[in-house]
Amino acid sequence: MVKTRSMRSTPEGTRAHPLAREWSSTMHPSVVREAFLAESIDAYTTRVRTRVTTGTWNTNGKAPRGDEDVRGWLMGARGEEGTPDVVVVGFQEIVPLHVDKVLAGKDAAATEAWEEVLDRALNGDAARQGATKRRGTMVDYDASYGNDAGRGGGASTSGTTSWVSFDDADVSRRAKSKAEPTYRPVAQKQLVGVYITVWVKTSLLPHLKDVRVASVATGFNIGVGVLGNKGACAVWMKLYSTPLVFVCSHLSAGTKPGDEHRRNEDFATIVDQLRFHPPDGLDGVEHTIEDAASAIWMGDLNYRLNATDKFVRDCITKGTFSQLLACDQLNIERAGGRVFQGWHESELTFAPTYKYRPGTNIYSGAEDADADVVDAGQKKEEEKKRTPAWCDRVLWNGDFDINLLEYGRSELTHSDHKPVHAVFSIVVRELDPQKLNALMFDLRRRLDHVEMAAQPKCAIVNPSVDLGEMFYSRDALGEFTMSNVGDVPAKFSLVSPIPGGPATPGWITVNPMAGSLLPGEEIVLKVRACVQGGRESGPSAFSHDSLSRRSEEPLIEIGAKPKLVEAVLVVRLEGGRDFFVMVKGQYIPCVFGTPLEDLPTTMFPPNCPQVISTLVDYVFENISTAPGIFFEPLDGLRTPGGVAKIAETLQHGETDIDFGALGVNVYDVGEALVSLLSALPRRILDEPGVLDAVDAMKLDDPQPKEFAHGLLGRHLSTKAKAALVHIAALIKRLDEECAKTGARVHVTEMILTFATCLFPESTEQPNPRRVAFIGALAGCHPSFLRTLRAREVAPPPSEPSFLPGWFNFSVSPEPQESTGNASGNLIDF
């Protein structure tokens, strides 16, 4: 046993080392697992080179005579340097396959006798001590056999296993003995004639772990189970961290053409059914042959030669075995992919090991069969006319850390089979947890760096947009430029600071809102801001508490001074950083957004704010030229920038405005009126007394105009009352106009338009009572109530169509009130 630290890396294979695969199986995420598998296993394991000798012998049911020298078979002719670390011996027909033996399932006498032979061969003078003789070094040894018996007297069910481990006290007891036994038996399993035993150098015992045994019977099926006259016994063990499996099997006999397929089936059954269970009562995973880093399969596989008896014997006589390789059934079946797929066998360079006359080196069925040397019993055997064959074979599985050193046979004459041996060099590995941790740490750091390097990198040279002076309802334009300064494509998008919220405040739009940039590319993002009436998008966006939007504060400060307005846009790179882009401008206040109480009033009608009467009067006088006003979408009817022009003109305090000369039409003036009412920091009907009374109204019982006026008288200021009365006159006029033009069905929509901008702003429509109240106030023909009631009975679901299309600037598309709304993600300044 040579302890080495490899300087070479693991042989390059298409797949990773089985140990690495086992250890990586729970690694997450997959990039870590893949990176780990790409590492050399030598980076985190210590290599221990071991020599493993395996031998297989069909002993023909004959007990040892006592003079067999199995040393040559198992130990080779080498000196101490070449002695094996692990010796695995597989027997077949360790008991004669008579019916009684087959049913008994095991025969301790036969196995004991052979174990003694092995003991002597391996331990010489130190043999026959308790530690080597008693396979009681394994706890549960008896229990495992008891199990087999319990399952029907030798009719072993497949996959019977037992757990074995070491009795440490026993190991320490060896100190007392005169000579130290070199080898210790560590695992055995018997299934009728099939027997496997593993001996390990005493010095290796501390590194041996998790020894398990199992068997699979593939013999006659007697209904209650499968007899163990054929089948396999196997051992699983971990040497250091490396799981190894040894299988000993006796496959179906038979010389008829096609019998080889039964052997193939036996193999498949064994591979499929062999299970190494964790020890009883202990946690663990059961294993199969697949889980081993390396597996070695030995036994009387019973494959014959597809050639004439004469040809075979001639070749053997001439010593030209190589001519027989192509006739060997195992070679043929393996080449055809029908058995031992993925397993390896070294080329046979020794003579067929079957079938001999026991006690001789002469093949059974030789020409001299009638000679006197052959006794009566043997004569019967000779009559079977068995053509010599390579029945006894050793194959291995595993593409890492295992190399065959020697494959040959011994000339022992005890049986009708010659024993076969194969010597392997197996590198077993011990996991070095420190090195593994260091590797994993390093690996993750590297992955972190790879990830960081793969992060998109963009730059926004001047992440601030100055919109300059901003006027009511007039677009203010700005832009910023983002460029991809990294090496990978970058995807960007504007995101809301609030989950589910809009990506920009209502008064700002950005184009484009998202996109992608190749390295070196840049893009100009256009910012458009427009201040209009309505809390969601208007001057109220300048609220101090805009994130929570629950402010009862005045929404805009008025006065002669321009006001700084700001918003921060968040531009997120997918998988990368966020940019904050500051958008700011100087809002020049105007009558829009000015509190009602601060608006100058007119002489006539008394106390009515000048701007309101100017707008109302103009619409009033020109109603007939504006069909559909206040209930039809304004697209195509209004003048672009019309409201801005009106706002600017009103700002100059003019009372007698020639709207026609200004280049605006009646629709623009109507829109300006609604915008003005919406933009009031406190809407005209935003009075608790009014709201309570209105919301308590009964729809079925239309309130007369007097009730409505009484309510206003009690709760509203003179100015508000005057404004409202003036507006009510316009509504009444609109009602009549609708009746005249046959558009009566639209009256409800028209009234709703006014209810929406007179009552406090909400993302929801004013309720039918509020609409009815406005109708009553104006003295509209009560027929609109029918439409309204119909609506209340079957309210159309979240009807945006209920709103006149041109009204959209003052209503948020998504009702976000309760969760807060990001549209004013502004800035506590």
Added chain:
Amino acid sequence: MASNASAASVTTQAKLVLLGDMGAGKSSLVLRFVKGQFHEYQESTIGAAFLTQTVCVDDRTIKFEIWDTAGQERYHSLAPMYYRGAAAAIIVYDIQSQSSFARAKSWVRELQKQGNASLVMALAGNKCDMEEKREVQAEEAEAYAAENGLFFMETSAKAAVNVTELFHEIAVKLPRAPAPTAPGVVLTNQNRAPKNSQCC
């Protein structure tokens, strides 16, 4: 043996946010932690930088997804974007500045208001290499941290004092995520090949 290997391999992701006054050294702490570097003229963050770094503690691997935020007061309203859903927060102040300490306290209050009991909060008194200009005593901060259930460290991004330790300590304090696999299953085998197929 194998279980050692596999346990160290389960990665938990944890969102971590750095908060604190502008210039307290948030970006510098992250840079020191992630890249082992320090820049005397660290450009100030406009927006929020996103970095990742994995640390291994005991049998756990934590991958920090770090948001280094802008400290300017004008961006305050955006902070919830970053501390919302965070597993950990480092609140940084400059030991040379009482006002930055006061600001740190107000961050602590804001986070406490969020009512996220599992949030691991760390208070970092940065620039502890500037002893001669110290304004905030370690004892004062220590007492404040103890009162508010934070853990406290004085750090220096410049002199690489307590930076790795700070993140490591946070990783240790992170609540354990429920095991990703069923209990008892430490190892999984490669998928079993279908019946009758050969091994490996």
